Amino acid sequence: MHTNLCMPSKKRSSSPQFAETKHDEIGFWSEIKLDILKAYWPEYTKILKKQSWDFRKLYVDAFAGSGLHVSRTKGEFVKGSPARALDVMPPFDEYHFVDLDEAKVQSLEKLAAAKPSVHVHHGDCNEILVNKIFPLALYEEYRRALCLLDPYSLQLDWKVTAQAGEMRSIEVFLNFPIMDINRNVLRAEATKSKIRDMDRFWATKHGEMPHIGRNRSYSASPNNRRSQTGSSSRHFNEG
Numbered sequence: 030m031h032t033n034l035c036m037p038s039k040k041r042s043s044s045p046q047f048a049e050t051k052h053d054e055i056g057f058w059s060e061i062k063l064d065i066l067k068a069y070w071p072e073y074t075k076i077l078k079k080q081s082w083d084f085r086k087l088y089v090d091a092f093a094g095s096g097l098h099v100s101r102t103k104g105e106f107v108k109g110s111p112a113r114a115l116d117v118m119p120p121f122d123e124y125h126f127v128d129l130d131e132a133k134v135q136s137l138e139k140l141a142a143a144k145p146s147v148h149v150h151h152g153d154c155n156e157i158l159v160n161k162i163f164p165l166a167l168y169e170e171y172r173r174a175l176c177l178l179d180p181y182s183l184q185l186d187w188k189v190t191a192q193a194g195e196m197r198s199i200e201v202f203l204n205f206p207i208m209d210i211n212r213n214v215l216r217a218e219a220t221k222s223k224i225r226d227m228d229r230f231w232a233t234k235h236g237e238m239p240h241i242g243r244n245r246s247y248s249a250s251p252n253n254r255r256s257q258t259g260s261s262s263r264h265f266n267e268g
């Protein structure tokens with residue numbers, strides 16, 4: 030798991046290859062993330078290729094982006110995760126890129142042009158992964174998938190994490206949205222929608238804190254917070 034490294038988009042003029050497309054502007058931390066992924070992926074495909082079974086190797090990029098970013102430090106275009114995955118040697122056998130944003134999907138389609146192994150999906154990856162893509166990675170059929178989950182914030186549904194774990198054939202790289210959790214839930218007033226997002230992310234109910242091992246919960250209500258924590262600077266309740 031990695032901390033959340035990619036920030037929402039700022040628009041820039043586009044490269045000739047991706048004319049008319051908006052791309053995210055990314056900080057150096059996102060470039061580090063991309064370098065880590067680029068170093069890891071070929072090791073994954075090399076190891077699978079060495080096995081005696083002929084595994085079919087799938088690359089799944091669930092929050093794919095446009096395929097290209099603008100580096101905030103250098104002011105240059107840099108390849109995003111889907112474009113980098115296409116450069117991996119030995120290659121994956123199948124690629125699945127998913128994004129909710131129509132303009133980004135159009136850009137991904139340009140990247141996929143004339144590459145029959147690349148499939149671009151437009152929509153909510155939480156539904157598309159569970160219903161369409163993960164069923165293509167059946168353990169019994171010698172299919173294995175490397176799945177990148179790189180949301181901006183708490184957009185991931187626990188059902189995806191749970192299904193990936195149950196399938197035994199899927200390795201997940203989750204870019205953990207710690208910044209959003211800290212800033213918008215734990216250190217700030219947790220709005221109802223953020224509580225709902227947290228519940229969806231962790232499969233918790235009504236703000237119950239996950240994996241802390243004690244009876245803690247965060248709350249949207251300052252009164253509730255004060256009465257249960259005795260501290261206005263804490264934004265979760267400790268039992």
Ligand SMILES: C[S@@+](CC[C@H](N)C(=O)[O-])C[C@H]1O[C@@H](n2cnc3c(N)ncnc32)[C@H](O)[C@@H]1O
Nearest residue numbers: 035092093094109110128129130153154179181
């Ligand atoms: C952090 S960026 C992805 C960056 C990309 N992985 C990279 O490193 O080049 C997150 C992307 O997720 C997309 N997104 C947000 N919610 C989504 C959802 N529910 N399903 C699919 N894509 C989503 C956004 O449009 C955005 O392009």
